Amino acid sequence: MRPLVLRRCLSTKHDFSVTPTTFNYRLPSRDYPYDCVLSPFSPFTPVFSNLSTHPLDKSTPSQFFDSFPLTNSHRLKKNDQRPTKVKMLASDFIEDSLYNPNYGYFPTQAEIFQTEKPFDYSKLKDSDEFMDKWQEQYSRYSGNGAQLQLWHTPTELFQPFYGEAIARYLLVNYKLNLYPYADLIIYEIGGGNGTLMMNILDYIKKNDPDVYSRTKYRIIEITKPLSEKQKLRSLHRKLSSKGHSPDAVQIINKSILDWDEVVPEPCFVIGMEVLDNLSHDVVKYDVHTGKPYQGYVVIDAKGDFHQFFTDELEEWTKLYLELRGNHHLQSSPWKMLLNDEQIHPLNSLPVIPKLQNYLSPFKNSLTESEFVPTSLLKLFNVLSTFFPEHQLLLADFDSLSETSRGFNAPVVQTMLDSKMATASTFMVHQGYFDIMFPTDFKVSKDIYVQMTGKLVETTKHEEFLNTWGDVEATRTKNGENLMLELYQNAAFLHS
Numbered sequence: 477m478r479p480l481v482l483r484r485c486l487s488t489k490h491d492f493s494v495t496p497t498t499f500n501y502r503l504p505s506r507d508y509p510y511d512c513v514l515s516p517f518s519p520f521t522p523v524f525s526n527l528s529t530h531p532l533d534k535s536t537p538s539q540f541f542d543s544f545p546l547t548n549s550h551r552l553k554k555n556d557q558r559p560t561k562v563k564m565l566a567s568d569f570i571e572d573s574l575y576n577p578n579y580g581y582f583p584t585q586a587e588i589f590q591t592e593k594p595f596d597y598s599k600l601k602d603s604d605e606f607m608d609k610w611q612e613q614y615s616r617y618s619g620n621g622a623q624l625q626l627w628h629t630p631t632e633l634f635q636p637f638y639g640e641a642i643a644r645y646l647l648v649n650y651k652l653n654l655y656p657y658a659d660l661i662i663y664e665i666g667g668g669n670g671t672l673m674m675n676i677l678d679y680i681k682k683n684d685p686d687v688y689s690r691t692k693y694r695i696i697e698i699t700k701p702l703s704e705k706q707k708l709r710s711l712h713r714k715l716s717s718k719g720h721s722p723d724a725v726q727i728i729n730k731s732i733l734d735w736d737e738v739v740p741e742p743c744f745v746i747g748m749e750v751l752d753n754l755s756h757d758v759v760k761y762d763v764h765t766g767k768p769y770q771g772y773v774v775i776d777a778k779g780d781f782h783q784f785f786t787d788e789l790e791e792w793t794k795l796y797l798e799l800r801g802n803h804h805l806q807s808s809p810w811k812m813l814l815n816d817e818q819i820h821p822l823n824s825l826p827v828i829p830k831l832q833n834y835l836s837p838f839k840n841s842l843t844e845s846e847f848v849p850t851s852l853l854k855l856f857n858v859l860s861t862f863f864p865e866h867q868l869l870l871a872d873f874d875s876l877s878e879t880s881r882g883f884n885a886p887v888v889q890t891m892l893d894s895k896m897a898t899a900s901t902f903m904v905h906q907g908y909f910d911i912m913f914p915t916d917f918k919v920s921k922d923i924y925v926q927m928t929g930k931l932v933e934t935t936k937h938e939e940f941l942n943t944w945g946d947v948e949a950t951r952t953k954n955g956e957n958l959m960l961e962l963y964q965n966a967a968f969l970h971s
């Protein structure tokens with residue numbers, strides 16, 4: 477009883493004994509005509525049916541779900557407060573949490589770590605000394621006491637060498653496929669601090685002045701700061717000081733997913749660490765039939781989150797499930813258990829989800845969640861529709877540790893008292909957390925080919941940089957190569 481009393485003392489507004497993932501609220505359908513909070517098939521349902529608190533205010537799941545209007549992240553952009561009394565797709569909840577201009581994570585919390593000047597690897601003894609230098613640079617950010625969310629990207633940590641590797645790749649492919657018939661036009665999605673652009677332009681200017689004179693660089697950036705006047709002026713000053721004409725560079729403040737203009741010329745579309753923050757949808761499967769269910773988030777009048785599932789699939793989710801084929805069923809569950817690999821909910825030994833559902837009436841005969849990359853499909857659709865002559869170069873994480881629950885689940889993390897804290901679900905206070913997904917490069921490759929009709933390759937970070945990077949310049953005195961070794965869980969997709 478004590479925790480309950482304490483909880484009541486702390487707040488009468490929220491019921492902290494129920495989390496957003498405690499219940500799988502399932503909407504009735506032809507195959508599943510039950511409209512109940514607890515599973516009708518578990519022998520333990522009567523034990524829980526007289527709950528002292530009822531999260532849906534005594535309504536059935538469908539009554540509760542139908543009582544809220546449907547919204548999406550586009551409509552929520554004009555909200556300066558987090559919404560209540562609405563429902564939305566899980567992907568809209570994630571998109572709103574990350575990108576809402578007024579309370580979203582990217583516009584209000586995040587900053588990309590930038591070294592004052594590049595590390596001189598040849599003068600560093602080993603990786604320990606590199607880590608010490610890195611920590612020293614951190615003090616510049618921690619001085620103001622703010623709970624700043626700092627990202628580290630290979631672009632920034634290994635500048636200018638990482639950017640130079642990308643530039644070498646672009647130059648060779650441009651020379652092979654397009655020169656001298658077309659200019660070198662580069663669209664960078666998510667340009668961050670503009671460091672990659674600077675490093676690429678510097679490299680081309682130094683190594684191929686002829687190509688440089690016909691290079692145009694365009695950054696498509698969803699977050700405002702880079703496109704704000706002050707930052708833009710400082711970027712232009714930096715460009716001029718390095719002998720670049722600011723006219724060769726254009727910053728376009730919009731999401732790549734909202735792109736609506738055809739670019740008929742051949743071009744390169746590149747993006748480093750952009751895929752991991754593309755929103756995903758949530759799918760669960762019926763444990764008996766394997767039928768997929770689409771996940772929605774309902775935000776009630778108190779601002780509490782509830783997850784609902786319906787067998788009416790949204791069109792991008794449906795398309796993803798069609799295009800990914802049988803990738804998720806290819807490995808044997810036994811082998812995956814032995815290798816500590818993630819097992820897809822439809823590939824697990826059937827007895828496990830059935831038993832879990834028998835024992836827990838809260839699950840409503842639905843499996844663990846799978847996170848499906850619906851925004852990645854939207855990105856490939858934009859590329860296929862509006863950039864018909866593009867060549868692609870994307871880099872990102874192919875696996876992540878400390879993820880939340882589910883298959884292909886994100887890491888949900890924030891800084892608390894200068895320490896990184898992770899959450900077990902993406903349904904957390906919007907804008908306070910980074911929500912970061914791993915990318916399945918094999919599946920992405922297959923889907924890209926199907927959607928664009930273009931060929932594409934995937935290569936691990938180390939192999940790509942071994943081929944295109946200056947591996948001597950990034951080696952420490954004891955022979956370690958941090959640019960190759962630090963990002964073992966990253967890969968490239970390149971056409």
Ligand SMILES: C[S@@+](CC[C@H](N)C(=O)[O-])C[C@H]1O[C@@H](n2cnc3c(N)ncnc32)[C@H](O)[C@@H]1O
Pocket residue numbers: 582588627629630631632665666667668669672696697698699730731732733747748749750753754
């Ligand atoms: C992790 S940062 C990486 C920045 C930079 N590419 C680097 O490697 O340092 C991701 C960047 O992508 C931008 N971004 C995320 N989603 C985007 C979208 N849909 N369209 C355009 N930019 C996006 C973010 O604002 C951010 O600047």
